[in-house]
Structure formats: structure tokens, C-alpha cells
Amino acid sequence: PSLATTFLDLPLTNPLMNASGVWCSVASQLEALLESESGAMVTKSCTLEPRDGNPEPRYRVLDGNKPWGSINSMGLPNEGFPYYLRYTERHDYETKPLFISISGLTLDDNLAMVDSLKDAVTPAILEVNLSCPNVPGKAQLGYDFDAMDTLLAEVTSGYGQRQLGVKLPPYFDIAHFDEAAAILNRYPSVAFVTCINSIGNALAIDINSESVIIKPKDGFGGLGGDYVLPTALANVNAFFRRCPEKAVIGCGGVKSGQEAFLHLLAGATLVQMGTALYEEGPGIFARVKAELLSIMAQKGYENLSDFQGKLKTL
Numbered sequence: 001p002s003l004a005t006t007f008l009d010l011p012l013t014n015p016l017m018n019a020s021g022v023w024c025s026v027a028s029q030l031e032a033l034l035e036s037e038s039g040a041m042v043t044k045s046c047t048l049e050p051r052d053g054n055p056e057p058r059y060r061v062l063d064g065n066k067p068w069g070s071i072n073s074m075g076l077p078n079e080g081f082p083y084y085l086r087y088t089e090r091h092d093y094e095t096k097p098l099f100i101s102i103s104g105l106t107l108d109d110n111l112a113m114v115d116s117l118k119d120a121v122t123p124a125i126l127e128v129n130l131s132c133p134n135v136p137g138k139a140q141l142g143y144d145f146d147a148m149d150t151l152l153a154e155v156t157s158g159y160g161q162r163q164l165g166v167k168l169p170p171y172f173d174i175a176h177f178d179e180a181a182a183i184l185n186r187y188p189s190v191a192f193v194t195c196i197n198s199i200g201n202a203l204a205i206d207i208n209s210e211s212v213i214i215k216p217k218d219g220f221g222g223l224g225g226d227y228v229l230p231t232a233l234a235n236v237n238a239f240f241r242r243c244p245e246k247a248v249i250g251c252g253g254v255k256s257g258q259e260a261f262l263h264l265l266a267g268a269t270l271v272q273m274g275t276a277l278y279e280e281g282p283g284i285f286a287r288v289k290a291e292l293l294s295i296m297a298q299k300g301y302e303n304l305s306d307f308q309g310k311l312k313t314l
């Protein structure tokens with residue numbers, strides 16, 4: 001079988017990549033992703049200026065009993081937009097496509113970054129993060145439909161209607177899938193949606209210390225890992241059904257070929273890994289590729305298109 005695929009008409013050797021924020025904040029990590037067997041890669045969401053982010057501990061793996069996952073309240077630590085723009089100028093696009101993620105603290109900051117990217121005419125693919133749950137005092141744009149609509153109008157126009165994508169928070173209500181998709185479908189240049197970001201503001205508690213386990217926001221943080229897989233699959237399939245003109249990138253709960261297969265079946269074109277990559281490192285891409293190929297072989301599938309988006313209903 002073959003894992004070859006295309007995304008926005010770009011050829012990829014396989015559909016696997018990192019989730020923004022994991023193993024992608026500094027050049028050494030980005031170089032490790034380039035050397036890894038991922039089919040693509042994305043940078044850490046950036047703000048206009050560098051940020052230290054929230055106080056530590058701000059990331060913890062939750063691996064007591066099964067299932068396992070992670071909780072994080074990083075607080076958008078990053079090297080600042082110019083650092084990542086410079087990286088896009090020296091990336092080897094022949095090896096694999098590069099996405100650049102932006103998460104401006106204000107609409108003007110997002111527009112300033114978009115304007116610089118438009119002038120840079122870089123092959124990097126823009127993913128606008130609408131779903132950071134961890135900046136104290138900043139509500140997630142993805143949960144404010146009017147603000148999301150305004151941002152999309154300004155950003156798509158500022159980017160000269162060049163193709164871009166958005167990183168969405170998980171939604172949990174059919175009416176919200178309908179409303180978010182209706183807004184997104186009014187912007188043809190939004191060529192893809194990445195579902196999902198972490199499930200915001202979960203609370204992990206340690207029974208021995210009788211305490212929360214991360215410092216920021218009294219322990220409230222974004223949840224990732226096994227816990228979010230069914231929600232991630234629902235969001236992938238909901239937007240796959242509602243946005244036939246757009247591609248869906250699946251993210252959430254992928255740690256093996258099995259979950260990658262499920263995301264593809266639900267309608268994802270590419271599949272991102274966060275928590276599992278954080279814990280295992282970039283070697284995970286070779287493992288998950290092999291597992292996905294083995295599942296395809298067992299099922300008699302030659303290409304991803306043999307099952308991609310073909311989830312059955314009862």
C-alpha cells in the first residue's frame with residue numbers, strides 16, 4: 001500500500017504531521033521534524049512579539065490509569081513572528097510542506113502577520129489559530145462567532161484571498177457545527193480546517209497531594225490525548241460533511257496507526273499528532289506510518305483514497 005497523498009495540490013509522501021505547539025517552537029525542533037518521517041510540519045503558533053508564556057509547571061502527561069493524555073496551559077510561549085518567518089525562508093520545501101501557525105493577541109496583530117506573509121510570498125501554508133485556550137483574559141475566537149466572522153473577513157482580504165486554513169476548537173453541539181461551518185463556507189479562500197485544538201479548561205487533580213498539577217489558571221488547561229479522540233473524530237466528520245469544498249486536517253487522540261486510520265476514515269486528509277509526539281519524539285512518525293500501512297494491507301487498501309472519508313453509518 002501507499003501513504004502518498006496531496007494537500008492543496010502539494011504532493012506529500014504521507015499524511016502525518018505534528019500538531020502546532022509540539023516539537024516546533026525553535027529551529028532545532030523544526031530541523032528534527034524536517035529530518036523525521038512526517039509528511040509535513042507546522043510551526044508553534046506565534047504572536048507578533050516573543051512571549052515567555054505561563055509559569056511552570058504548565059504541561060503534564062496524565063498517565064495514571066488508562067486512558068492517558070495531557071493537560072497544558074503553555075500560554076502561547078514563542079520566539080515571535082519574525083523568527084518563524086525567517087524559518088519559512090530557509091525551509092527545504094522539496095523535502096516536505098511547511099505550515100506556519102499564527103495566533104495574534106489582537107486582530108491588528110493577526111493582520112500585521114498576514115500582511116508580512118503576503119509580501120513574503122512564501123510557499124509556507126498559513127494556519128490561523130482561532131482556539132488557544134490558555135491566554136488569561138483572552139476568550140477563544142472560535143467560540144465567538146461574530147469575532148470569528150470579522151477576523152475571517154479581514155484576514156482573507158488581507159491575505160489577498162490566498163489559500164489559508166484555520167485551527168478550530170472542539171464544538172459539542174450540532175447547532176455550533178452548523179453555525180461555524182456556515183461562516184467558514186462564506187470564505188472560499190479558507191481552504192482547510194484543522195479539527196481539533198485541545199479541549200479547553202479541563203482540570204487534572206492529584207489525589208495524593210490533593211492539588212491541581214499545573215500552575216497557571218488554578219490548574220485549568222487544554223486536554224489532549226486519548227480523552228479527546230471521540231470529540232476529535234466528531235469534529236473532523238462534522239466539518240467534512242458541512243464543508244465539501246474544504247479539506248479537513250484531523251488532530252486529537254492520535255498515537256498509533258489505528259487512530260490515524262479513524263481520522264482519515266472520518267474525513268481527514270492529513271493527521272496531526274500532539275500529546276503522543278510530545279511524549280515519544282519525532283521517531284513516532286516512522287512507527288505510525290508502519291502501523292497505518294499494516295492496517296491498510298490487512299484491509300486490502302492500496303491508497304488512502306480507498307477509505308478516506310468513507311465512514312459508514314448504520
Ligand SMILES: O=C(O)c1[nH]c(=O)[nH]c(=O)c1I
Pocket residue numbers: 021045072073074075076077103129131132133134135197198222
Ligand atoms: O497554551 C498554548 O500555547 C496553547 N495550548 C493549546 O493546547 N492550544 C493552543 O492553541 C495554544 I497557543
